[in-house]
Amino acid sequence: MSAAPTPASDRHHGTDEKVQDQPHPDQDPEKHPDSASIENTPPVYSAFTLWQKRAIVLAAATTALFSPMTAQIYFPALPAISRDLGVSTSKINLTVTTYMILQGITPMFIGSLADSGGRRPAYLICFTIYIAANIGLALAPNYAALLALRCLQSAGSASTVSLCYAVVADVVTSAERGQYIGLMAVPVVLGPALGPVIGGLLSQYLGWRSIFWFLTIFGAITTILVLAFYPETCRHIVGDGSLTPPLAYRSLWQILKSRRSRTTPSGPDLTQQASNSSKAKSKFKFKAPNVLESVLLLCQKETGVLLGFSSICFAGFYCMATAMPTLFERNYGYNQVEIGLMFLPVAVGSIIASFIAGAFINRNFKRHCDKLGIPYDRSRQQDLAGFPIERARLEIGFPLLMIAAFTLIGWGWAIDRKTHVAVPAVLSGLMGVGIVGFNNTANSLLIDIHPGKPGTASAANNLTRCLVGAGASAAIVPMIDAMGAGWACTLVGSLYIVGCPVLILLMVRGVRWREELKIKQDKKQKAKEEL
Known part of the structure; x- marks a missing residue:
C-alpha cells in the first residue's frame, strides 16, 4: 500500500464526505503558506496509487460482468430450450422476468451487508451461490427446475454490479469519478x-446446457482470483486503504506478504504494520445489515426522482434485448449465432459512451468548480x-438521453419495415451510446449524493432498474405483436422525452432537497442522542 493520507482538519456539512475549510479572514496564506496549506487542505482520499485504483476498479468491473452477461447469454438459446423442455416461448420468457425480479431484490441484502461487513465477504457469498446455481442449471431435468435455479443464479450474480459501484466510491473522489465510472462500465456493457x-455459439454447437458449464468455470476462476488477490476496500474497515484489515478480510496475497515480513522483520515496518492492524480492529465494528435501507432511500425526494427516471431509461435497453431474438428470427430469418452477433453494435456504442461520457463528466465537474471558485484536486x-x-x-446526461430516445424509436421502425440490416445495427450502436x-x-x-452508503444506494438503483426492466421485458413482445415494433418502440422512446421535466426539476431543486434532508437527519440523530 502507499503512504497514509496527509493529515488535515476536517468538518462535515451537508453530506457524509470530508470537506475543505475556507481560510480564516485574519490569516494570510501568503505569509504562512505551509501552515495554511496543511490546515485548509483535506486529506488525500485514498492511500492506493493511481494504478492500484485502476486495477481495483477494473477487477470489480470484471466481477460486475457476471450479472448482465448471465442475463443476456441466455437469450439466443431461448427457442432451443423451449423445444428441448417442451414448453411454450412465453413460459421460457418468464424465466427472464423472474431472473430480473431477483436481480432487483437480492442487492438490498448484499449491498447493506457490504456497507457494514465488507466487500470481500459479500463477493464470496455471491459467487458461492452463483456457482452452485449454474451447476444445477446445467443438469436441470425440467422447466420447474430451470425456473427455480434461474432465480438462485440471479441471487448470486445480481449484487456484483452494486458491489462494483461501492468499490468505486471507496477509492475514487467525485472529481475523478467520471473516468472510473467509464472504466467500470466497459466490462459491464460488454x-x-x-x-x-x-x-449463441455454445448453444448452436454444444447445446444450451454448455452455457451454464461455461458460467460455472468462469465463476470458479473469478472466485479463486478474488480470494487470492482482491483487497478489502470498505472505508468502514480499512479507512483510506492504509489500515491493515482483520485476518478474515485479507487476501491470500496479503496474508503471505504479512508472514514474509514476520520472517524478515524490519523494526519500524513491523511496528507500523502492527499499529495499522490495531487501528483497523478498533475502527471495525460489525453492524447488522438493514435490508429495508435501500427501499427507504427511494422515499427521499432526490433519490426517488433520479432512480425512477433512470430505471425507465434502462427499461428501453431491456426491451431491445428481449425483443431482438424474436424480431431478427421473424423478420430476417437469422439463426442463434447471427442473432448473437447483432448485439455487437450495442457493445461498441456502449464502450464509446463509457470513455466519452467519463471524460465529459470530469470536465464538467471541473468547470463548475472553477465557476464557483472552489479548488479542484482529484486526489x-x-x-x-x-x-x-x-x-x-445531468448537463452531460441530457444530450445522451435524447440520442437514446430517437435512436430507439428509429430502431423499432427500421426492423418493422425490414430495412437493410445495417440500419438497425447502426441505430442499436447509437442507442448503446x-x-x-x-x-x-x-x-x-447517485454515488455523489450517498457517499457514505454506496452499496445500499446502488442496491436501490438495482431494485428499481430491474423491477421496471422485468415489467418491460414481459410486456415488449405482446406489445410488438399487438401494435408492431415501430409503434411499440415509439411508445417506450417517448417516455424518455416526456420525462425530461422531471430531470430539470432535479437540477433546479437538488441542492435544496439535500439541505432539507440533512437538517431532518441531524434532528433525528440529536433526538436519538438525547434519549
Missing part, C-alpha cells in the same frame, strides 16, 4: 453484448454541500 454471442474529496452536483452531472452514457452520469450522481 456483458450484454458478448453474452448473446457466446451463448481530495470536495465539499458537495451547496455544490450543484446535479447540474454538473445514449442509454449507457446517460446511466453512467446518473450512477455517478
Whole structure:
C-alpha cells in the first residue's frame, strides 16, 4: 500500500464526505503558506496509487460482468430450450422476468451487508451461490427446475454490479469519478453484448446446457482470483486503504506478504504494520445489515426522482434485448449465432459512451468548480454541500438521453419495415451510446449524493432498474405483436422525452432537497442522542 493520507482538519456539512475549510479572514496564506496549506487542505482520499485504483476498479468491473452477461447469454438459446423442455416461448420468457425480479431484490441484502461487513465477504457469498446455481442449471431435468435455479443464479450474480459501484466510491473522489465510472462500465456493457454471442455459439454447437458449464468455470476462476488477490476496500474497515484489515478480510496475497515480513522483520515496518492492524480492529465494528435501507432511500425526494427516471431509461435497453431474438428470427430469418452477433453494435456504442461520457463528466465537474471558485484536486474529496452536483452531472446526461430516445424509436421502425440490416445495427450502436452514457452520469450522481452508503444506494438503483426492466421485458413482445415494433418502440422512446421535466426539476431543486434532508437527519440523530 502507499503512504497514509496527509493529515488535515476536517468538518462535515451537508453530506457524509470530508470537506475543505475556507481560510480564516485574519490569516494570510501568503505569509504562512505551509501552515495554511496543511490546515485548509483535506486529506488525500485514498492511500492506493493511481494504478492500484485502476486495477481495483477494473477487477470489480470484471466481477460486475457476471450479472448482465448471465442475463443476456441466455437469450439466443431461448427457442432451443423451449423445444428441448417442451414448453411454450412465453413460459421460457418468464424465466427472464423472474431472473430480473431477483436481480432487483437480492442487492438490498448484499449491498447493506457490504456497507457494514465488507466487500470481500459479500463477493464470496455471491459467487458461492452463483456457482452452485449454474451447476444445477446445467443438469436441470425440467422447466420447474430451470425456473427455480434461474432465480438462485440471479441471487448470486445480481449484487456484483452494486458491489462494483461501492468499490468505486471507496477509492475514487467525485472529481475523478467520471473516468472510473467509464472504466467500470466497459466490462459491464460488454456483458450484454458478448453474452448473446457466446451463448449463441455454445448453444448452436454444444447445446444450451454448455452455457451454464461455461458460467460455472468462469465463476470458479473469478472466485479463486478474488480470494487470492482482491483487497478489502470498505472505508468502514480499512479507512483510506492504509489500515491493515482483520485476518478474515485479507487476501491470500496479503496474508503471505504479512508472514514474509514476520520472517524478515524490519523494526519500524513491523511496528507500523502492527499499529495499522490495531487501528483497523478498533475502527471495525460489525453492524447488522438493514435490508429495508435501500427501499427507504427511494422515499427521499432526490433519490426517488433520479432512480425512477433512470430505471425507465434502462427499461428501453431491456426491451431491445428481449425483443431482438424474436424480431431478427421473424423478420430476417437469422439463426442463434447471427442473432448473437447483432448485439455487437450495442457493445461498441456502449464502450464509446463509457470513455466519452467519463471524460465529459470530469470536465464538467471541473468547470463548475472553477465557476464557483472552489479548488479542484482529484486526489481530495470536495465539499458537495451547496455544490450543484446535479447540474454538473445531468448537463452531460441530457444530450445522451435524447440520442437514446430517437435512436430507439428509429430502431423499432427500421426492423418493422425490414430495412437493410445495417440500419438497425447502426441505430442499436447509437442507442448503446445514449442509454449507457446517460446511466453512467446518473450512477455517478447517485454515488455523489450517498457517499457514505454506496452499496445500499446502488442496491436501490438495482431494485428499481430491474423491477421496471422485468415489467418491460414481459410486456415488449405482446406489445410488438399487438401494435408492431415501430409503434411499440415509439411508445417506450417517448417516455424518455416526456420525462425530461422531471430531470430539470432535479437540477433546479437538488441542492435544496439535500439541505432539507440533512437538517431532518441531524434532528433525528440529536433526538436519538438525547434519549
